[in-house]
Amino acid sequence: MFRPLPTALSHEVSIFTRTKALTRQFSSSARRDKQRLVILGSGWGGYAVLKGIDRKKWNVTVLSPNSYFVMTPLLAGCAVGTLEFRCAIEPVRRYSPQVTSYQAWCDSIDFKQKTLNCMPATPPLEPMAATDQTARTGGAFTQRYDKLIIAVGAYSQTFDVPGVKEHAHFLKDVRDARRIRTRILECFEQANQPTLSDVERRNLLNFCIVGGGPTGVEFAAELHDLLHSDISRHYPALARMSKISLYDVAPEILGGFDKDLASYAEQNFRRDGISIRTNHHVERVEKGKMFVKEQGEVNFGLLVWSTGLAPNPLITSINSLVKDEKTNSLITTDNLNVINADGTPDPDVWAIGDAATIKGQRTPATAQVASQKGKYMVKKLNKIIKDKEHTAPFEFHNQGSLAYIGNWKAIYDRSGAENVKTKEQGRIAWLLWRSAYFTATLSIRNKILVPTYWFLNWIFGRDLTKF
Secondary structure, three states: OOOOOOOOOOOOOOOOOOOHHHHHHHHOOOOOOOEEEEEEOOOHHHHHHHHHOOOOOEEEEEEEOOOEEEOHHHHHHHHHOOOOHHHHEEEHHHHOOOEEEEEEEEEEEEOOOOEEEEEEOOOOOOOOOOOOOOOOEOOEEEEEOOEEEEOOOEEEOOOOOOOHHHHOEOOOOHHHHHHHHHHHHHHHHHHOOOOOOHHHHHHHOEEEEEOOOHHHHHHHHHHHHHHHHHHHHHOHHHHHHOEEEEEEOOOOOOOOOOHHHHHHHHHHHHHOOOEEEEOOOEEEEEOOEEEEOOOEEEEOOEEEEOOOEEEOHHHHHOOOEOEOOOOOOEEEOOOOEEEEOOOOEEEEEEEOHHHEEEOOOOOOOOHHHHHHHHHHHHHHHHHHOOOOOOOOOOOOOOOOEEEEEEOOEEEEEOOOOOOOOOEEEEHHHHHHHHHHHHHHOOOHHHHHHHHHHHHHHHHHOOOOOOO
């Protein structure tokens, strides 16, 4: 969690102190005999720790720019209206008041003093007073810790292609899904105007996806379902003009899956009219068009960019810990402790999720790994607080990979698992895909909402209202 470079501010906010009564009410801090556990991040790793940690024995603080956890596999469905946005999120504050939560960025970490330098992630509506935990300076504050878990995740990788950040959409957060959904409906409403030519309509209705991994493939599949169901019913002429193109620099899509399953997915996409352009390189992106080395100028109405992960700027700024030369992520021991520059592990700091790599191991940067690391940390910390040893190393148990490919079909790859090795494709894999995501939703509320929206949209169709 590292806040982006701030834009110029039109005015400065002055800081002044509230009354002591209000300060006490705001801090509502836990007893002093509890150790401070600070969790940086509310993603798959951080939220798994928050969910399982013994909050009666730890003084837990969560620092995250988001006040929620995102069920990322559901974002593609949210982006096309198959699910509503709140189906994909779980609020961090459901664990209040036992857990203190700050919606803030962590700018830097002082490992010697055990302090975090933070900045609020939202502009303050009114000045806030310093508490016994925070020493505020111009909006910034300092947070102390006894134990620290770094689970800040990673950013979307752009490979420094000019124009991507300005003109492409990413799909890592529920806000991204909201923007994509709005843009899809805008494209059809604009193309429906009587003043446009057919060429302009086809350009607006060309939906491009860069990245042939699970995120790009599942979004292409969900978008195909939308175009061939609700869009074809409400915009029949425009639906015939629409086109989905999937680009990747690799020779094939879904490189992490079994080759037979990847080939099955590619054949289904081609049969459904989705253009797959592998071995293609995007050189730059401008408003409404991108320039592909092998193809030239390509006009689009929507460009979704999902080409992998880039290191979080907070991790990039850390110089006192050992980092992986290739990924620039923090290298940890098999107990997930970060490693100091002198080669010694830090007993009070752990790194999990996409921000970390275990020394000597190559685990995939997936939600499954991050979640398992979070659960491992729960066991470790709950033993530490009881003065018990937990020296067992972390072991990743591959539970398989799933990807939806449209038309009620999916692929399930468990060929890399340790015990039962299997793979499925088609409707059976689709049932596994649906059941896996349903059981993975954390709250009872979402266990009810997700299948309800699936059923309602199957019966009545998706809502194409833009607001």
